[in-house]
Amino acid sequence: MYRTALRNVLAHKGRLLMTALAVMLGTAFVAGTMIFSDTFGSALKNSYSRSYSDLSVLVSDNGAQSDAVAADKAGADAPRLTATTVGQLAALPGVQQVRGIAQGFTAVADKHGKSLGQGQDSWGANYVPNGAGQDSRYPMAAGRGPQKSGEIALDRQSADKAGYHVGDTVRVATNGPAANATLTGIFTTDDPGVSAGAPLVLFDTATAQRLLVSPGQFTDLAVTAAPGTSQDTLLGEVTRVLPHATGQGDHGGIIAKTADRLQADQRDRIASSMSGMRTMLLAFAGISLFVGIFIIANTFTMLIAQRTKELALLRAIGASRKQVTRSVLVEALLIGALSSVAGLVAGLGIGAGMQVLVGALDNGHSPSGPLVVAPATVLTALLTGVLVTVLSALLPARRAARIAPIAAMSSGDQPATPKGLLVRNSIGAALTAVGLVLILWGSGAGSDGKWIVAGGAVPALLGTFILIPLLSRPLIAAVGPLLNRLFGISGKLARENALRNPRRTAATASALTIGLTLVSALTVLGASVGGWLDRTVTTSLKADYSVSMSNGLALSPEVAAQVAKVPGVAASSPLNDGDLRLAGQDRQVTGVDPAQIDQVLNLTMNSGSSAALAQGRLLVDADTAKKEGLVVGSTVATTFQDGGSTNLVVGGVYANNAMINPVTVDNAVLRAHGEATSVNQILVKGANGAGASLQQALVSAAGDNPIIQVQSRQELRDQFSSTISFALNMLYGLLAMSVLVAILGVVNTMAMSVFERKREIGMLRAVGLGRGGVKRMVQLESVVIALLGAVLGLALGCFLAWAVNGTLKNSITGLTTVVPYAKLLLFLALAGLVGLVAAIWPSRRAAKLDILDSIKAA
Incomplete structure (x- = not known):
């Protein structure tokens, strides 16, 4: 049986290439991440x-x-x-x-x-x-x-x-x-x-x-x-x-x-900082391996389906179920071992490339050193690749062993039993229901609900994957009329082929679903936070300019004094962050200039007046007032950072404003207790609005300090947008590996599907379907499968992003879910393009099949 397993690997090496590539890419990402973090960490330690x-x-x-x-x-x-x-x-x-x-x-x-x-x-x-x-x-x-x-x-x-x-x-x-x-x-x-x-x-x-x-x-x-x-x-x-x-x-x-x-x-x-980066990179490597599981399992399922007669003959001449199972697992072990070794070698290149990339981004200033390949890295990469491959092949191996010899000899197509479909769909429905309940519960639980949402996302995703064969039929059938109208017989055949084996279609689509779920969730979250930031700058600020240090440090009070004297400045107020202990609770406080604050900030007062600041009173936001039971006139015991204490009176309650802290006081109150000696930000209102001459005058008033930035409201919005875009692009780049693995899965499925349907394609050619029609049929089937995975991924991603936004509403007041339809449609179009590209080689191969040889194929 072991010799048989080895011969099968050698006999089907072309068909197993994509599986080997999926394993290799996943292990290469794992190995490269560990090599880079060990190398960079060692260089940092030596440098410092x-x-x-x-x-x-x-x-x-x-x-x-x-x-x-x-x-x-x-x-x-x-x-x-x-x-x-x-x-x-x-x-x-x-x-x-x-x-x-x-x-x-x-x-x-x-x-x-x-x-x-x-x-x-x-x-x-x-x-x-x-x-x-x-x-x-x-x-x-x-x-x-x-x-x-x-x-x-x-x-x-x-x-x-x-x-x-x-x-x-x-x-x-x-x-x-x-x-x-x-x-x-x-x-x-x-x-x-x-x-x-x-x-x-x-x-x-x-x-x-x-x-x-x-x-x-x-x-x-x-x-x-x-x-x-x-x-x-x-x-x-x-x-x-x-x-x-x-x-x-x-x-x-x-x-x-x-x-x-x-x-x-x-x-x-250094180890702590590198640990966070390594964990993030390994998480994305894990996603790639998880996607690879679907491809590997799908590949072995298809290989076994093509070899049912061979396996049945082995059973007929005395091979036991265990021997058949072991022979398939030995094949997986050989593929996993060879692919993991190749992945480890590729990981050296990835680790070196990441080191060069970091150095280039940092203009060559990052410390560097020889590549560090720790024994733990080698062991982790090899074990990961082998275990993922063997575990992925376990279920197909057990399914192969259960095929009765007589049934297998009589037919190469063993459809799933009604009982098996019922069990599968019941399990999928149960997991999906549990996941959806947890997600909905977590979305309404505030900041503590994020882990509940994360816990619900796992069963919801797994349940959806299990149900994809059931969901694929109505979804694919819905596009059937369009395929028939646009592409004729090729479109009809493509739809029928996609529906013929829903399990195989589901396994292929699932790989894309994972990637698109994460990509769409990140996109919706980014659009939601970006929209909130844009609204915050637009609705919270009356000021035309913000003056601050670009490195996050505080400004000298001298700058605030100079800015206030600039010709054309109608109002300016320094904002100072501090900490107070109010009624036994530590609170962040913002110090402002009471005479100018209404001209530079849009404070919506629910009760009281901002004029109370000039009387030494507190202003609190609506959430703090509700939580602490404060109203205008309430007296609050206050302790300052220098140890001094007093009773402050609440002079007003304002709607939550993202530009200031939940508690606001006069800067004079902070200065009296050793605070507000430096300025976090200066808000400036121009007498004639914003203008290039005023902005330059403010730069000059700040002493032409290269680290002090004077930003208009539009520039503030652009800065927030660029920060979010940079983070999203970085995450997209990390997810690209999993999407690449998913593409390999589509190529693999289509190539093996062509081989499996060799006789069918020969018959179609014999009755008049031309080479172009065969190519279109395979390409359209690939596009349909890709779009199926993309639609499910986009729907899941948007739902998860909505739930995550629900957990953030307590900390980000006014956050709403923004769905960027243009970007999501672009992702859908790209998924279709991925399916089309992935089918280029299989479709060309199908079109080149010899008619007579194909008809004679067993």
Whole structure:
């Protein structure tokens, strides 16, 4: 029997090619994902480990964030690292050197005024020269280090990128107006951030402290141990000297950690971040393998149907059911093993390609290294491919063993029994009903219902797949008249062929259904969120422009003051985010300018008035008021971040507004308790509306800071839309693998169907159907099957997206389901095109069959 299985594999190698490709693609995706994540993670670990090579203990002050940079102000009694602290540490017996570090966000512009960095990955720090005027951490490649205010040094990578040379004037900024500085030096460094493409600007120590922290204050102290002193011993000495220090801790105040602990923490953070990406990629690889299951099972079902007489003869000469089952499973094992090995090899290429792609997207700044192929990767890829193939072939193998020898010898077509169809349809209906009930329940359960919806989606999908043979008949029959009218006899034959074996049609359509379900669900979700964002910007804002930092940090209050003075500005209000404890509950609060808020925000008051803000009262949104039982005049016990407490009165209740938090107060209330010292966003209303001259004036008022963005309402909408489009395109790209596998399934089904109907095609040719008619018949059958899978997938996807939107309504007020009919019709058309393309080879093969040879085929 084992020799028979091997001969069958060799005899049907052409027919099994598509199955092998499906397994290979799935395992290649799994292997490539694991290889890429292991390689990228290893490169990151190696890169970041260099940043702690020149210190033994690092002392950090979590409170040492500049009021000009941080959104939250540290309390007045927060611990500080100063020159005095440096002297105390330097006097310890186990200390060889102490370096005071003052660092923080610093934007640097190129010669066109654009930021060299992206987001928060642009930093400034202090240059610490020794007696010879050199800083060993930042050796100069050209020029010298900065010595006074108005001088800077820039890393060589950024200088080369911007075309800067020693002596050039460079614009730098934190979160306020930019300033010109003279470039006195260009340095090299092994800092991993710089290696990854983040610009690094060096100031003299006094300037760095003034701009990035506070005068005389350091953010970190790098302590180097004296020879013979271990890191742990040094940590103990340092911790005893520092006030309120926490050795190896990670909570507020001053934290001291050894270099070994810092490297371990860095590795853990990298592993954690890579874990999320790996999980996402493996999830899409799993989808591809799941699609492959349908193809593999369909292939073996068709192969067994074509070999029923052969299997019956084996049974007749003494082969047992177990032997027949084992022979089919051995075939699957051989195919799975060979395909998995090929997939593992292809995975090396995918892993290397992903590394190159990430490097290209990041302009070559991402760390790289040799490919890492861990034993776990090899084992996972091989086991995955083999198990998926064998499990997919198990049911067809058992079905083959149940065929009675006499029945099989008499006919190659063994239709399903009425009892079998009843059981199948009953199971499918039960699963679908359970899934639909769970989905409907979860959609109305708020944010807690997302897992219920996910749990219901699985049985609903499985039930639908089981019911596809039943559903296919009315759906395909509905397009029958159209096929007859447009394509004549070829269309009629295509419809009959698609209906002849509904199980095979269902298995092929199911592969496309999975892909289209996910694609359409993502599309509807994206359109729904995009529509909500568009309505939010349109209905919530009266302002013409928004001024903010593109990296998410806070603006300097100086910018808000300058913006308000710009000619043509009718009203402007800084928005500040903060945290309060109201009636025992932590709440996010927005600080506003009471005199201007009604001109820049569209606040719909359900009760009370926004004028109450000027009286020091609270405004709350409708959801918060309902949940807490608040009405106008309610008194709420309030605790601020600095520990101060008071009773605030509710002055109004407004309809939920996505531009502000559920609680709104006057900025003066926050400033009185150490908050609102920096601005999250400035909303600006023009006296004559929006205009290019006003926008440029606002840019100038912000000090031409390359990281400050001035956006109109349309630009805000475009930014939201581009973010959603980017996320959708990335997910579409990841789903492309499963769609490709589904296409292989259509090709495989049509090719094997042609072989199975060889005699029938010969008879059709003999009675007058031309080669063109045969090609159209096969192509139309493929298109019908593809469209069947697409229609079911689109319907399921839209339903699931509607349910998910229901779980988001509590957190996204006003979210409604938007169905982008144009895109869904495009997907339907593309599915039809996929069916047409997939049938090119099988249809050409069918048309080339010799009439006499086909009629003589057994």
